[in-house]
Structure formats: structure tokens, C-alpha cells
Amino acid sequence: MAVANDPYIGAWKVVEVISLCGSGGQTSLEGTEMKLDEAGDVTWILPEGGDVDCALFRCEAYDLVTDHSYNNDRRSLMLAAVSGHAIVFKVDHPTPQDLMVLTCEDWCILQCQRVPCREPPPDHAFSLARLLGAEMYADLTLTAADGTQLRAHSLVVRLLAPTLDWPSDPLRHLPAEQLRALLHYLYTESLPALAELCRRYVTNVSLREALCALVWETLGCCQSVADQLAAACRDQQQGVETVFGCPGRVSALVRLCLRQVAVGLSKLTLAFDLYGRHEASLDAAERREVIRYAQSRLPLFLGQLQRVLLGLRSLLSAANQAQRTALAARAVSELEWL
Structure with missing residues (x-):
């Protein structure tokens, strides 16, 4: 235990670090200042770029223990943290008084030099x-x-x-x-990681909106094609001028149907992929909300897809032999062009 006139009390600066484990990762300790006070508290002043996560800097109390097995009663410096861990250094007597060598077995040797005491930089407000x-x-x-x-x-x-x-x-x-x-x-007296919680909330809201938008765009693709096919079928049944009067119009309508169906399926695939990549960031309630929404819209998509295919079949089956021949010739010419 330290006393008022103990030569170890005061501020010490780590001027050199010698690694004993071969990793060389202890060089970040150089330049660190350690203040040992009479009350048994230790405070740290880290250099710019110091590793604040180092276990050594979590220590807030110290004790000096004398080992009487040595002829000169060698002392050990034990640094302890609130979390329960402790780090023990063997101390070489400061001779001269402004030098001290701390040795931690299998880790490192710290060569320290006494420096004038100075106050640590302002820290965060006190909390538990x-x-x-x-x-x-x-x-x-x-x-x-x-x-x-x-x-x-x-x-x-x-x-x-x-x-x-x-x-x-x-x-x-x-x-x-x-x-x-x-x-x-x-x-x-503060919320945990408020900025991270806000970022996660905004990200998840944007994700849900993106998924909903993709589903609606998928439904819109099939809806527009189904409406055009339904109008063409009505014209055919009412005997007005139909698309079969111009094979090019039929070809364009079929291409439009296939293209819109492909776009709808692509958007549906994008929605599944987007959900799969970000599923881990959603909590259970948000996942259930997305799944319920998709389940409620998927039957609508399949129903519209069925309308498109049935309308396409109804339109083509209403053509007479001459119209089918013209359509076949048009299709062959377009395939040859491809």
C-alpha cells in the first residue's frame, strides 16, 4: 500500500516499451502518462492516437505489494479495474528517483520517467x-x-x-x-446509442418503403398489360376494328405483354433479394409486418398475371385462319431480323 512519502507516488511517463510476447502491439503505450496518487487511484493521460480500448487504461486503482522473498523486498504494482481484471507489474526500485521499470510477465516491460503532475484532459460527465x-x-x-x-x-x-x-x-x-x-x-441517465438507434430506425423505414414500392410496381406492370388485353378482346367481340387489321399492332402488343411480365417478375425478384440481404437488421415485429404485406399482395400479382396470360390466349384464339397466317409471317420476319 502506498504512503504519502512513497517514491512511487506521482506522475510517470512511458518512454519505452519492450515487448515480451513478440506481437509488438504495445508500442501504442509509448507517451502514456500514469499518475499514482496517495488515495490509491490511478489516472491516465493518453497521447494522441492512443488505444483507448487497452485493458491497462481501464484500471482505476492500484496497490503496491511487497514481496519479502527478495533480499531487497522487491515490490509489485497491481493495477485493478472496476470490471474485475487486474494487471501486475514487477517494479524495479527507482534509482535514480526519476526512473522506474515495470515488468509484466509474458507481456511487456515499461520504462517510465517521472514527470511533473498535470491534470488529465476533461472527460465525459460522471456516470455509472x-x-x-x-x-x-x-x-x-x-x-x-x-x-x-x-x-x-x-x-x-x-x-x-x-x-x-x-x-x-x-x-x-x-x-x-x-x-x-x-x-x-x-x-x-441517457439512452443507449441514440444515434445508432435513429439510424437503424430510418434505415428500416426506408427498407420497408422500398419493399412496398417494388411490390406496387410489380402489380402495376401486370395491371397495365391486363387492361390493354381486355380492351383488345372487347373490340374483337364487338366486331369493331381490331388489332388483327394490322399484324404489326398484334406483334407490338405481344411484345409489350411479355416485356411487362418480365419487368414485373424482375421487380418481384428484387424485392425478395432486398429482403434477404437486410432481414438481419429487422426485428421480429418488422419482419412479420413485411411478410404479412407481401402475403396480402402476392395473390393480387398472381391473379393479374393469370389475367394477362388468359387475355393473351383469348386474343390470339379469336383470330381467323387468314389473320393467323399473317401473324405467323410477321413473327417469322421478326425472328429472321433478330
């Missing part, structure tokens, strides 16, 4: 975010509706939500995602 999901001091288990269990701290949740009977697990009816969001709000 680091306690979220931490096992240390967690004495409460909350169960979501799907059986997911989340650990919490009874002292924290009772202080922030005193009206709930936390030991009786009052939130067991909530889905896991909502339970996590509620705990996040209790611990931090």
Missing part, C-alpha cells in the same frame, strides 16, 4: 456506465421475457428507481433489448 454488465459487486439478476439474464447492482437501481420492488424481478415481462435500454438509462 462502467458498472453496466460488470460482475464486481453485482448482487441482482434481472430476467427478460425471453429468459435473458442481466446482472445489476441493487444499491444503484434502488437509489434510482426506489418505487420498484427489485428483488421480485418486476421487469421480467420486458424484452431483453428494452430491459438493457432501461438499465442503461438508470446507470447513465
Whole structure:
């Protein structure tokens, strides 16, 4: 344990890092400043571009332990984090007083130099975010509706939500995602990843609108062809001038029918592909909404496709022998041109 006149208390800057594991990934520690105070707290000042996710920088407390098996009572520096992990360094006595060597077995050696103490840069407002999901001091288990269990701290949740009977697990009816969001709000007084939630909401709304648009365009392709074929069949039945008076008109109408049917099928395929690629980003309720919508529109598409094919067959079967001969000659000439 540190005392007021302990030579280790103060600010130290890592001036050199020697890797003991061969990875060489510890060079990002160079330039880091470590402040050991009399209360047993350790604070870090990282250089620009430092690895903020390094486990070493999550340590917030320290202790100096003396190993009496050495003749000179060699000491160890133990750095501990709230999440429960600890990192132990063997300490070489600072001789001269402004030098210190920290050795962590199988990881690295840190050569440190004493520097004047300075205040760390302003950090985020105080919150209990680091306690979220931490096992240390967690004495409460909350169960979501799907059986997911989340650990919490009874002292924290009772202080922030005193009206709930936390030991009786009052939130067991909530889905896991909502339970996590509620705990996040209790611990931090902020919503979890609000920007990400908004982005996901906008993306999913755009996805649903794109799927609906593709389905409607598919229905529109078949609807326009079915209407034209129905009009041609009515003219044929009423004895007015029909498309058979000009084989080129019949050929153009058939090509239009086939092209629109192909476009409709392509759009339907695009809708299936779009849903398949983004299905994972939709929650269960959104997936059910999309599937229900597709199921309600698919019979309409198949019905319109049937109208197109029946109308095409009815139109061609109403032609007489001479008209069929003219149509066949027209088709042969167009195939030869292709």
C-alpha cells in the first residue's frame, strides 16, 4: 500500500516499451502518462492516437505489494479495474528517483520517467456506465421475457428507481433489448446509442418503403398489360376494328405483354433479394409486418398475371385462319431480323 512519502507516488511517463510476447502491439503505450496518487487511484493521460480500448487504461486503482522473498523486498504494482481484471507489474526500485521499470510477465516491460503532475484532459460527465454488465459487486439478476439474464447492482437501481420492488424481478415481462435500454438509462441517465438507434430506425423505414414500392410496381406492370388485353378482346367481340387489321399492332402488343411480365417478375425478384440481404437488421415485429404485406399482395400479382396470360390466349384464339397466317409471317420476319 502506498504512503504519502512513497517514491512511487506521482506522475510517470512511458518512454519505452519492450515487448515480451513478440506481437509488438504495445508500442501504442509509448507517451502514456500514469499518475499514482496517495488515495490509491490511478489516472491516465493518453497521447494522441492512443488505444483507448487497452485493458491497462481501464484500471482505476492500484496497490503496491511487497514481496519479502527478495533480499531487497522487491515490490509489485497491481493495477485493478472496476470490471474485475487486474494487471501486475514487477517494479524495479527507482534509482535514480526519476526512473522506474515495470515488468509484466509474458507481456511487456515499461520504462517510465517521472514527470511533473498535470491534470488529465476533461472527460465525459460522471456516470455509472462502467458498472453496466460488470460482475464486481453485482448482487441482482434481472430476467427478460425471453429468459435473458442481466446482472445489476441493487444499491444503484434502488437509489434510482426506489418505487420498484427489485428483488421480485418486476421487469421480467420486458424484452431483453428494452430491459438493457432501461438499465442503461438508470446507470447513465441517457439512452443507449441514440444515434445508432435513429439510424437503424430510418434505415428500416426506408427498407420497408422500398419493399412496398417494388411490390406496387410489380402489380402495376401486370395491371397495365391486363387492361390493354381486355380492351383488345372487347373490340374483337364487338366486331369493331381490331388489332388483327394490322399484324404489326398484334406483334407490338405481344411484345409489350411479355416485356411487362418480365419487368414485373424482375421487380418481384428484387424485392425478395432486398429482403434477404437486410432481414438481419429487422426485428421480429418488422419482419412479420413485411411478410404479412407481401402475403396480402402476392395473390393480387398472381391473379393479374393469370389475367394477362388468359387475355393473351383469348386474343390470339379469336383470330381467323387468314389473320393467323399473317401473324405467323410477321413473327417469322421478326425472328429472321433478330
